[in-house]
Amino acid sequence: EAQVTQNPRYLITVTGKKLTVTCSQNMNHEYMSWYRQDPGLGLRQIYYSMNVEVTDKGDVPEGYKVSRKEKRNFPLILESPSPNQTSLYFCASTPGLAGGARTQYFGPGTRLTVL
Amino acid sequence: AQSVSQHNHHVILSEAASLELGCNYSYGGTVNLFWYVQYPGQHLQLLLKYFSGDPLVKGIKGFEAEFIKSKFSFNLRKPSVQWSDTAEYFCAVLSGGYQKVTFGTGTKLQVIP
Numbered sequence: 001e002a003q004v005t006q007n008p009r010y011l012i013t014v015t016g017k018k019l020t021v022t023c024s025q026n027m028n029h030e031y032m033s034w035y036r037q038d039p040g041l042g043l044r045q046i047y048y049s050m051n052v053e054v055t056d057k058g059d060v061p062e063g064y065k066v067s068r069k070e071k072r073n074f075p076l077i078l079e080s081p082s083p084n085q086t087s088l089y090f091c092a093s094t095p096g097l098a099g100g101a102r103t104q105y106f107g108p109g110t111r112l113t114v115l
Numbered sequence: 116a117q118s119v120s121q122h123n124h125h126v127i128l129s130e131a132a133s134l135e136l137g138c139n140y141s142y143g144g145t146v147n148l149f150w151y152v153q154y155p156g157q158h159l160q161l162l163l164k165y166f167s168g169d170p171l172v173k174g175i176k177g178f179e180a181e182f183i184k185s186k187f188s189f190n191l192r193k194p195s196v197q198w199s200d201t202a203e204y205f206c207a208v209l210s211g212g213y214q215k216v217t218f219g220t221g222t223k224l225q226v227i228p
Contacts, residue, residue, distance in 0.1 A: 033216065040124075042205060042220040043159075058215070090158060102147060102209055104216065106158040 002027045004107035006091050012113045013081055021076045021110050023091030030096030032074040033058070033104065034066065036087040043090065049074055051096075081114040088112075117142045117210050121219035128196050129227050136191040136222050138180075138206030147209040148189040150180055153221075154202045162204075165189065176200070201226045 004025045013019055025032065033048040035058075045058030049068040063085055065077040074093075078085060088111050092104040118141045128134060140146065147166050151159040163174025170182040180191045189206060206219040 035218075040220060042121075043207075043218040045216055045218075048215070059217070103149070103161055103164055104159075106160075108158050 002105070004091055004093050004105050006089075006107040006110050008110060009108060010111050012115065014115050015082055016080050019078050019081060019112075021078075021089060021091075021112070023074045023076065023107060024072050025074075025091075025093040025105070026072065027093060027095065027105065028071065029093035029105070030071070031094040031102065032068065033092045033094070034064070034074070034076045035090045035092065036060065036085075037090060037109075038087050046076070046089075081112075083114050086112060086114050117208060117215070117217045119206055119208050119217050119219040121204075121206055121222050123222045124220070125223045125225070127225045127227065130198055131195050134191070134193040134196050134200075134224070136204055136206075136224070138189045138191065138219055140187050140189070140206075140208045140217075142208060142210040143187075144210060148180075148182060149207040149209070150174065150178070150189075150191050151205045151207060151218075152202045153205065159205065162191070196224070196226050198226045198228045200224060 007022045034046040035043040037043045044060045047066040049055040091107040094102045094104045120139045122137045149164045150162040152162050153159050162178050163172050165172045165182045173179045178193050203221045203223045205221045209216045
């Protein structure tokens, strides 16, 4: 089954404790992205990747890191989480197409609480 | 910078009423336009998309949207809503040929039986 998976789905942590949220897709998509969703703000793009070893900042990259060592994986790293990073996080992947609209396929989400 | 505006934050309708949700974007170049739906507790699902061609796009579950380039708009419509359409709806714009995607802040739709 074609899908985007995220782990963990729920995480409660404390300020300053490094964490990683994993994202994996089995569709051989070139593009992957991370978003955070906050009430009243919609989804905001944190980072995106156009291929292995190619990443770029989205609208809200501060406090986050990503890596793309393999095509299928795009982990989100919070080196020193703070309470303002409490949010719902979504990973998405998109096929690289020569033409046609690039539809994003979303993972199930990770609800992160930083105390 | 690209921006996407969804003017209706919360819409309440009775079943069988018609729906129109507004979406306006700021980018003047080539764009791909999307509407996503998020049911309570679930992730985003694609309703419909526009890339080129016919500006009237039909999606799943009876939804459609019209791209009006001169107005920078991509409004979502449904002639007759059902209780099961209760969800949050997001408009999104992909611009610049890369994965720079901007979402609107969302519209919560509540359909009353």
